[in-house]
Amino acid sequence: MLLYLRLLKESLAFAMNALRNNMLRTFLSLLGVTVGIFSIIAVLAAVDSLDRKIKEDMSSVDKNTMYLKRFSFGPSDVPRWKREQFPDVTYEEYQYLKGAVPSAQAMAFQIFTKTETVRYNDQSASNINMVPVSYEFVDIQSVKIGEGRFYTESESNAGSAVVVIGYEVAQKLFGNDNPLEKQVRIYGRKMTVIGVMEKQGSGSLGMPSNDTTIFFPVNFLRKMYGDHNDFMTPVIIIKPQPGEEAEAVKADVTQKLRSHRGVKSGEIDNFSIDILSGFTEMIDQMIGMMNMIGWIISGFSLLVGGFGIANIMFVSVKERTNLIGIQKALGAKNKFILFQFLFEAVILSVIGGLLGMAMVWGITVVLSKALDFEFVLGLGNILIGTGVSTLIGLISGILPAIAASRLDPVEAIRSGM
Numbered sequence: 001m002l003l004y005l006r007l008l009k010e011s012l013a014f015a016m017n018a019l020r021n022n023m024l025r026t027f028l029s030l031l032g033v034t035v036g037i038f039s040i041i042a043v044l045a046a047v048d049s050l051d052r053k054i055k056e057d058m059s060s061v062d063k064n065t066m067y068l069k070r071f072s073f074g075p076s077d078v079p080r081w082k083r084e085q086f087p088d089v090t091y092e093e094y095q096y097l098k099g100a101v102p103s104a105q106a107m108a109f110q111i112f113t114k115t116e117t118v119r120y121n122d123q124s125a126s127n128i129n130m131v132p133v134s135y136e137f138v139d140i141q142s143v144k145i146g147e148g149r150f151y152t153e154s155e156s157n158a159g160s161a162v163v164v165i166g167y168e169v170a171q172k173l174f175g176n177d178n179p180l181e182k183q184v185r186i187y188g189r190k191m192t193v194i195g196v197m198e199k200q201g202s203g204s205l206g207m208p209s210n211d212t213t214i215f216f217p218v219n220f221l222r223k224m225y226g227d228h229n230d231f232m233t234p235v236i237i238i239k240p241q242p243g244e245e246a247e248a249v250k251a252d253v254t255q256k257l258r259s260h261r262g263v264k265s266g267e268i269d270n271f272s273i274d275i276l277s278g279f280t281e282m283i284d285q286m287i288g289m290m291n292m293i294g295w296i297i298s299g300f301s302l303l304v305g306g307f308g309i310a311n312i313m314f315v316s317v318k319e320r321t322n323l324i325g326i327q328k329a330l331g332a333k334n335k336f337i338l339f340q341f342l343f344e345a346v347i348l349s350v351i352g353g354l355l356g357m358a359m360v361w362g363i364t365v366v367l368s369k370a371l372d373f374e375f376v377l378g379l380g381n382i383l384i385g386t387g388v389s390t391l392i393g394l395i396s397g398i399l400p401a402i403a404a405s406r407l408d409p410v411e412a413i414r415s416g417m
Helices: 002-021 024-059 090-101 153-158 168-172 216-227 247-262 276-319 323-327 334-370 379-405 410-417
Strands: 064-068 104-113 115-122 123-133 145-148 161-165 183-186 189-197 213-217 233-241 270-273
Touching: 024 276, 024 379, 024 410, 090 216, 090 247, 104 216, 104 270, 115 168, 123 168, 123 216, 123 379, 153 213, 153 216, 161 168, 161 183, 168 189, 189 216, 213 216, 233 247, 247 270, 270 276, 276 323, 276 334, 276 379, 323 334, 323 410, 334 379
Parallel strands: 123 213, 161 189
Antiparallel strands: 064 233, 064 270, 104 123, 104 233, 115 123, 115 183, 145 189, 161 213, 183 189
């Protein structure tokens, strides 16, 4: 054990000496490993941060939650021309299904619509995500209220002119003033602020954040524009009862709605039901693909880095041939020489890897401060970076180490004379 510790100490000394005496050569040799480790860990850190953010954003939603609408979010076997003939879901169907599907814990009626500009006196906030939805939405998805409250069942059914605004909207319109009970202007109408949501941060995958979102009763919009407009896409959100299988609830909703719409046996469904878990599986696949692409791209840099380490080790063997001969003449075994150079290759490679990870850490700190998104360099990624750089050092250093260990001591000493 003491022998290997001494080997490690000597190898570290030789590696640091190589760095000092041949800084440019060593830097160029380590550049490939540094860039390769930087690329891999940067991709892994970015993807892990995105994955963590997505899961954090979706933690408030049951994965069994489903969305009933006229078309599917994902690919469909139904031709586009046929899907365009499907009718929109209606508020009347939402009311019917609420009473007809006991396996559903909660249902909400929402309309997907375009962004709007919200005004208060001479202040305005543009590109605000509008979410007209019925009161049951808070029973399906957690809406964290910082101040005030969400609207009630009676306010929702009556289509009252009340709104719950996001943190950033409140900051833009009211600054440090209390926004509760103040009136904002949307769609040319005055609406009273009854609640402000807690700060959420930027959304993931291009999804809008609650910070730039406004919730209000869906019937308010229906009273203004009716139920058939090009900028409105109605959807029924369904949350199954605890313990109920999502597919069983989906089948129940499908059967009830087919019967309600008079869809005959043998005819295809003229609506679509998407379960949120399918969306999360698609995200997991996409994240896995991003990781794989990152590894492939970074592999080329690591290959170049491996050749660089091998090159500097062969040069090191050549420069120290005389010293190797003296060590062997004094009784050093082949294994001692082999491990000496192998440890040196690993140490050089790890130094390159640490430089790459230091660059990633610096960039994550800068980006986290510059953007409203937290990039994290986790312990797992640090261990991966260290492990990969160690492996590159072992692979690239094994041939030079073997060549050094097999040198004839007499020839080695003579070559240095």
